[in-house]
Amino acid sequence: MAKIIPFKAIRPKKGLEKNIAALPYDVYSRQEAKEEVKKEPLSFLRIDRAETQFDDSVNTYADCVYQKASDILWDMVREEQFITDKAPYYYIYELTMGGRSQTGIAACASVDDYINETIKKHENTREDKELDRICHIDTCNAQTGPIFLAYHSNEIINGIVKKVKEREMLYDFVANDGIRHRVWVIEEKEDMEAIEKAFSSMNSIYIADGHHRCASAVKVSLKRRKANPRFTGEEEFNYFLSVLFPDDQLMIMDYNRVVKDLNGYSEEEFLEKVRENFVVEPSQKGKPDHKGVFSMYLGNTWYKLTGKEYVYSDDVVEGLDVSILQNYLLQPILGINEPKTDRRIDFVGGIRGISELERRVSKDCKVAFALHPTSITELFGVADAGRLMPPKSTWFEPKLRSGLFIHSIK
Numbered sequence: 136m137a138k139i140i141p142f143k144a145i146r147p148k149k150g151l152e153k154n155i156a157a158l159p160y161d162v163y164s165r166q167e168a169k170e171e172v173k174k175e176p177l178s179f180l181r182i183d184r185a186e187t188q189f190d191d192s193v194n195t196y197a198d199c200v201y202q203k204a205s206d207i208l209w210d211m212v213r214e215e216q217f218i219t220d221k222a223p224y225y226y227i228y229e230l231t232m233g234g235r236s237q238t239g240i241a242a243c244a245s246v247d248d249y250i251n252e253t254i255k256k257h258e259n260t261r262e263d264k265e266l267d268r269i270c271h272i273d274t275c276n277a278q279t280g281p282i283f284l285a286y287h288s289n290e291i292i293n294g295i296v297k298k299v300k301e302r303e304m305l306y307d308f309v310a311n312d313g314i315r316h317r318v319w320v321i322e323e324k325e326d327m328e329a330i331e332k333a334f335s336s337m338n339s340i341y342i343a344d345g346h347h348r349c350a351s352a353v354k355v356s357l358k359r360r361k362a363n364p365r366f367t368g369e370e371e372f373n374y375f376l377s378v379l380f381p382d383d384q385l386m387i388m389d390y391n392r393v394v395k396d397l398n399g400y401s402e403e404e405f406l407e408k409v410r411e412n413f414v415v416e417p418s419q420k421g422k423p424d425h426k427g428v429f430s431m432y433l434g435n436t437w438y439k440l441t442g443k444e445y446v447y448s449d450d451v452v453e454g455l456d457v458s459i460l461q462n463y464l465l466q467p468i469l470g471i472n473e474p475k476t477d478r479r480i481d482f483v484g485g486i487r488g489i490s491e492l493e494r495r496v497s498k499d500c501k502v503a504f505a506l507h508p509t510s511i512t513e514l515f516g517v518a519d520a521g522r523l524m525p526p527k528s529t530w531f532e533p534k535l536r537s538g539l540f541i542h543s544i545k
Contacts, residue, residue: 395480
């Protein structure tokens with residue numbers, strides 16, 4: 136049974152939402168974040184990436200950086216650039232990209248549900264990345280970036296969302312990247328009780344994106360529980376900021392690979408090695424049109440790779456396209472044993488388009504691979520089995536904005 140509760144959001148003053156809302160902190164390099172803050176001085180990156188307020192001699196992870204994030208956040212609250220709702224609410228958050236919309240519920244999810252695996256993960260986290268957000272949450276006394284959760288679509292929640300979306304919006308703006316963001320408040324007691332009850336009937340909820348933010352929020356909670364002898368379980372630090380989407384509205388894009396060398400092979404030798412496990416055919420430029428087929432760009436030519444029968448598997452992890460490519464090409468032929476740490480491989484989100492793969496091969500790589508997107512059904516299957524996906528298996532679009540909802544854990 137999942138516990139998903141309303142919360143008192145700290146959110147932008149009406150009229151400042153477009154200025155404040157920012158893409159997640161981890162899609163930017165330090166220099167890119169600094170450039171964004173120069174263009175938009177109210178950008179939430181000032182808080183999510185407070186090193187933008189210092190020169191490059193200051194370490195990104197210095198204590199003064201986290202303190203600066205806290206100072207800016209609470210100064211903006213005092214100056215009423217952020218307001219705090221008087222009562223706990225659920226919020227509807229709709230994102231529209233290219234004419235396609237997805238609508239989620241902004242709420243707080245239970246730390247205990249993460250611990251008992253009602254909220255399920257599908258990838259591991261890195262300690263260094265966790266430590267950064269642990270320090271950020273702990274110092275700011277707030278969770279500033281929502282966790283992207285998914286659930287099996289529910290008729291009751293869908294009905295309430297549809298009804299509330301016919302009412303006046305709280306926010307409606309188009310960001311500089313063309314994504315439209317709309318927000319409504321669910322404040323009727325009856326609707327909130329129905330939503331909470333609907334979520335409580337679910338045995339599983341899934342982390343789609345934000346594993347590091349989620350794990351960090353949980354560790355801050357456990358730290359505060361240990362330090363609080365009067366801990367009751369109802370304190371705000373026992374919950375983490377989330378936006379929950381029904382599975383039938385989500386889009387996972389392809390997550391492609393580029394490799395910087397051919398592991399000592401000539402192009403001809405490399406093609407012969409690939410033919411050991413795949414049928415290789417010249418093809419037109421484009422993404423694979425179905426699971427189990429790959430597109431490869433090598434020497435200014437696109438190829439279609441179809442695995443031989445034995446490469447496919449019914450196993451929930453080994454049967455993923457990312458696993459097939461890794462196990463039958465990247466590892467045995469190109470020597471990419473640890474894709475998460477090997478500097479010879481890079482990953483290109485599908486949002487950048489197929490031409491980005493050609494550009495990378497012309498610039499700093501030798502070969503590129505375009506994959507069919509992992510499906511939400513495959514993601515749920517891996518998580519339900521208690522397994523983990525290979526690194527860089529999913530790319531979700533559009534990205535949730537940070538700064539539209541903040542959850543105080545004071």
